[in-house]
């Protein structure tokens with residue numbers, strides 16, 4: 001049984017999110033997703049998420065290719081989360097390329113290419129201009 005773990009805010013859920021989660025799931029038998037808390041998103045992106053944590057958790061939990069969901073409270077706790085969840089592979093989009101290589105002593109670390117031309121930031125900008 002190969003366990004895959006990934007992390008993200010998944011705010012204003014879009015096709016790039018769907019594709020990375022599907023590809024992550026295909027790399028093993030079980031996919032666990034750490035969803036960033038509202039506070040973590042504020043510290044990472046300098047703004048509160050559009051959708052609160054409770055909605056983002058509900059969206060991710062409802063996907064058929066996601067098996068398990070938990071709250072990611074800090075970027076510094078990755079090792080702890082990986083060990084807790086007994087993950088064999090950490091999958092992240094390549095906007096994080098190299099950032100989690102230090103964890104390769106406890107699991108395989110894989111960066112997948114992002115889906116081009118879509119991001120939450122761009123969606124927010126487009127909506128602002130409508």
Ligand code: C2G
Nearest residue numbers: 007008009010011016017020036092093114115118
């Ligand atoms: N993603 C993607 N293609 C896009 C947009 C996002 O593949 N067009 C991927 C990102 O690379 C990431 C995942 O979708 O792996 C979630 O993206 P975000 O919600 O933006 O995640 P982020 O806030 O970067 O949080 O511990 C690290 C994090 O919590 C990652």
